[in-house]
Amino acid sequence: MADQEEDFSSLPLPDRFSHKNWKVRKQGYEDAAKTFEATPDESDPAFRPFILDSGLWKGAVADSNVAAQQDGINALCAFLKYGGQQACTRSRNVTITPIVEKGLSSTRAATKQSALEALLLYIELDKSDPIIEDLLPSLNNKQPKLIAATLSAFTAIFHAYGIKIVDPKPVLKALPKVFGHADKNVRAEAQNLAVELYRWLREAMKTLFWNELKPVQQQDLEKLFDTVKQEPPPKQERLLRSQQAAVEAAPANGQEDEAEAEIEEEQPAEIDAFDLAEPVDVLSKVPANFGESMASSKWKDRKDALDALFAAVNTDRIKDGPFDDIMGALAKSMKDANIAVVTVAANCIECLAKGLRHSIAKYRGRIMPAIMERLKEKKQSVADALGAALDAVFASTGLSECLEDILEFLKHKNPQVKSETLRFLIRCLKTTREAPSKPEVKLISEAATKLLTESVEATRAAGTEALGTLMKIMGERPMGPYLEGLDDSRKTKIKEYCDAAEVKAKDKPKPVAPPPKAAPIGQKKTVSKKTAVGTKKPAPRPTTPQEEPAPPPPKTASKGIPSKLSAPKALVPPQKSGLQGPKKLAGPGGAAPPSTQSPRRNITPQDEEAAPIPSKLGRGLAGRPLARPGPPSTTTSESGPPAPQAPSISPGERLELDDLRSEKEYLVRTNEELRASSSKYQSQIHELQNQNAQLIEDHTRDVLSIKAKETQLVRARSDAESAETQ
Numbered sequence: 271m272a273d274q275e276e277d278f279s280s281l282p283l284p285d286r287f288s289h290k291n292w293k294v295r296k297q298g299y300e301d302a303a304k305t306f307e308a309t310p311d312e313s314d315p316a317f318r319p320f321i322l323d324s325g326l327w328k329g330a331v332a333d334s335n336v337a338a339q340q341d342g343i344n345a346l347c348a349f350l351k352y353g354g355q356q357a358c359t360r361s362r363n364v365t366i367t368p369i370v371e372k373g374l375s376s377t378r379a380a381t382k383q384s385a386l387e388a389l390l391l392y393i394e395l396d397k398s399d400p401i402i403e404d405l406l407p408s409l410n411n412k413q414p415k416l417i418a419a420t421l422s423a424f425t426a427i428f429h430a431y432g433i434k435i436v437d438p439k440p441v442l443k444a445l446p447k448v449f450g451h452a453d454k455n456v457r458a459e460a461q462n463l464a465v466e467l468y469r470w471l472r473e474a475m476k477t478l479f480w481n482e483l484k485p486v487q488q489q490d491l492e493k494l495f496d497t498v499k500q501e502p503p504p505k506q507e508r509l510l511r512s513q514q515a516a517v518e519a520a521p522a523n524g525q526e527d528e529a530e531a532e533i534e535e536e537q538p539a540e541i542d543a544f545d546l547a548e549p550v551d552v553l554s555k556v557p558a559n560f561g562e563s564m565a566s567s568k569w570k571d572r573k574d575a576l577d578a579l580f581a582a583v584n585t586d587r588i589k590d591g592p593f594d595d596i597m598g599a600l601a602k603s604m605k606d607a608n609i610a611v612v613t614v615a616a617n618c619i620e621c622l623a624k625g626l627r628h629s630i631a632k633y634r635g636r637i638m639p640a641i642m643e644r645l646k647e648k649k650q651s652v653a654d655a656l657g658a659a660l661d662a663v664f665a666s667t668g669l670s671e672c673l674e675d676i677l678e679f680l681k682h683k684n685p686q687v688k689s690e691t692l693r694f695l696i697r698c699l700k701t702t703r704e705a706p707s708k709p710e711v712k713l714i715s716e717a718a719t720k721l722l723t724e725s726v727e728a729t730r731a732a733g734t735e736a737l738g739t740l741m742k743i744m745g746e747r748p749m750g751p752y753l754e755g756l757d758d759s760r761k762t763k764i765k766e767y768c769d770a771a772e773v774k775a776k777d778k779p780k781p782v783a784p785p786p787k788a789a790p791i792g793q794k795k796t797v798s799k800k801t802a803v804g805t806k807k808p809a810p811r812p813t814t815p816q817e818e819p820a821p822p823p824p825k826t827a828s829k830g831i832p833s834k835l836s837a838p839k840a841l842v843p844p845q846k847s848g849l850q851g852p853k854k855l856a857g858p859g860g861a862a863p864p865s866t867q868s869p870r871r872n873i874t875p876q877d878e879e880a881a882p883i884p885s886k887l888g889r890g891l892a893g894r895p896l897a898r899p900g901p902p903s904t905t906t907s908e909s910g911p912p913a914p915q916a917p918s919i920s921p922g923e924r925l926e927l928d929d930l931r932s933e934k935e936y937l938v939r940t941n942e943e944l945r946a947s948s949s950k951y952q953s954q955i956h957e958l959q960n961q962n963a964q965l966i967e968d969h970t971r972d973v974l975s976i977k978a979k980e981t982q983l984v985r986a987r988s989d990a991e992s993a994e995t996q
Contacts, residue, residue: 278291278294278297283298283319284326286298287329288326292334292335292338295333295338296335296341299338299341303341303344303348306348306351307352309352312352312354317352317356320353321353321360321361324360324361324364324365327349327365328365330342331343331365331368331372331385331388332372336377336378336381339373340378340380343381343384343385343388344384346388347388347391349361350395355396355511358392358396362392362396362400362401366400366401366405367404369389370416370419371408373388374416374422374423390426390430393436394511395510398435399437401427402437402440403440405423405424406440409448414453414456415455417456418455418459421460422462425466428463428466428470429466429507430508431507432470432504432506434506435506439546442475445463445464449483449484449487461490461491468495469504474542474546477586544624546586549588550585550625551589552582553591553592553593555582557578560578560579560596560599561595563575564576564602564603569608569610573611576603576618579596580617583618583621585625587625590626590629593622593626594633596622600618600622601636601640604616604637604640605640605643605967605970609649612652613652613655616659617659620659620661623659623662623666626666627666630663630666631671634672638672638675639678641660641663642676642679642690642691642694643687644656645686645691646684653690661694661701664698670707673706673713673714676691676695676698677714680695681717685725688724689732692718692721692733696732696739699739699740702774703775705743705744706744711740711744711752714740716752718736718737719737719752719753722734722760734760737752737764738770738771739767741764741765746768
């Protein structure tokens with residue numbers, strides 16, 4: 271036997287994995303685990319045979335001998351732990367089912383723990399979707415102990431990784447069936463899984479399976495949920511391999527806390543039922559005669575049509591589709607004379623906004639003004655339905671999209687509409703998650719400040735609360751300019767509302783950009799070259815006369831006094847007389863001429879440097895030819911050849927510049943006048959639109975009244991005719 275064991279140990283590991291003797295297989299599993307632990311990295315040749323032939327792991331996990339099976343699963347865990355992602359993806363297709371059937375349901379606690387660890391490693395190395403897909407069929411197994419073991423594995427997976435890594439929707443859909451299982455152990459594990467999911471999802475999980483449970487089961491779960499409500503929000507306890515790499519790489523950059531914070535931010539604070547629900551096609555459930563019923567003159571027919579629509583759209587998530595006709599009918603129903611029709615229509619809009627979410631934005635312009643126009647209704651039940659519809663539309667769009675309509679209806683002539691619109695604005699400010707921009711803050715503040723002088727106390731109080739809520743978001747300092755002119759009592763009330771308000775958005779000021787670094791002297795010259803013509807030319811003047819004294823005097827003489835070109839002595843008197851100095855040399859004859867030529871320039875340092883140059887210019891001209899200094903000027907001057915051509919602005923250019931300035935001021939004034947007139951016309955247009963809408967509403971009311979009278983008249987005639995016949 272000793273000789274045989276030595277022969278077996280000399281066999282390769284793949285051959286020992288498939289050996290008939292369970293002791294050989296067991297020893298092979300143990301040796302494989304040790305070999306994997308001793309490898310330096312994932313690319314070690316020890317992993318290659320097991321990656322190429324993944325079927326070896328199927329036999330190891332489902333070994334007929336329980337002792338060898340335990341070591342086989344341990345070897346698989348070592349293979350996954352040290353083999354990396356490639357070991358995971360190559361082996362999971364053949365190992366998940368035997369792990370569930372043979373490992374999770376094993377009578378040995380160590381085997382169960384190793385099997386569960388293998389499942390967690392598969393998720394850690396890659397992703398959870400393939401593992402969940404392979405585990406779900408086990409819930410339909412005929413053996414109760416296998417179903418219970420699978421449910422326990424689901425509970426451990428969600429407890430370790432949370433719902434951000436593992437999608438809970440497939441598991442939630444399978445819960446009602448296991449809750450109705452005959453075995454009590456299965457039902458107990460189902461309860462444990464439901465409680466674990468409730469830790470992450472809270473009330474949102476009930477939308478998928480709660481109504482399919484028995485009342486007794488619901489009561490038992492509610493008792494278990496009450497204990498969970500007192501616990502803090504759960505956090506991911508086990509990191510993926512990618513997350514571990516991010517945390518390990520962070521200390522090298524000094525960002526360990528930031529990496530951990532990013533992982534914590536990935537955990538959703540609150541799960542919405544919309545994210546878990548499946549989209550429902552409600553258009554197929556809408557009655558075919560919906561349009562005809564909505565056009566009926568009988569309010570009962572219209573209400574019945576809206577009730578049928580409400581039953582169809584009252585779902586958590588709605589599949590997007592062409593809802594134009596339905597939205598148009600609902601917007602028209604806001605003008606209905608019957609308040610029951612208005613209430614049901616508002617409920618339908620609320621359901622559609624919650625079910626469509628961002629897809630409702632394309633219909634917002636049609637339904638929101640119609641709802642806000644009906645805010646004049648004083649009955650509380652109708653006002654509540656309209657407010658709920660507005661809140662749902664706002665939650666699906668945003669403050670920037672709704673602000674224009676809100677500000678427009680704050681100018682409404684009906685005080686009830688103003689007050690309800692202000693309350694809606696306050697709710698928007700409290701629930702928005704993005705702080706309004708500075709232009710939006712200005713518009714809101716100005717509109718609310720104007721309403722503080724209203725005759726109705728409710729409107730004044732709502733305006734004060736709106737300013738206080740806005741101050742809570744933006745802070746006291748940014749709101750200070752908009753509160754100037756208000757009395758101290760009003761400011762005190764605004765501050766009280768600010769302290770009591772609870773908002774979800776906070777204004778985060780943008781980080782101040784660091785001041786630009788001081789540029790070197792050479793860079794200053796290049797910048798001035800682009801910005802102003804008059805300031806770039808005098809800069810090279812101190813170097814130009816020293817190396818090229820000849821070119822400037824001939825040009826000045828040619829422009830000023832042509833007859834003195836032949837005399838070399840004529841070069842010095844123009845500098846003394848000041849006739850040519852202001853035009854070319856920028857002040858060699860005195861300080862007054864340059865200041866009159868270009869008052870915006872400050873060339874005092876250049877004048878000081880250029881002061882001793884004229885004497886050198888006069889002494890060096892006699893012994894030098896006039897055409898020779900040309901090339902040095904191009905090499906020594908930093909601003910290039912054009913430098914001596916136009917060192918300053920001429921009087922003609924100065925006049926032209928003054929004309930351009932005056933023309934610019936005239937255009938600015940004209941633009942301001944046009945803007946003022948445009949805003950005036952815009953306000954007149956809004957007033958005419960409001961008047962037109964009021965006339966349309968009055969006309970609709972008159973038409974409905976006429977139809978009602980005609981109906982009464984027809985009935986009276988029929989009654990009279992029937993009386994005559996009798």
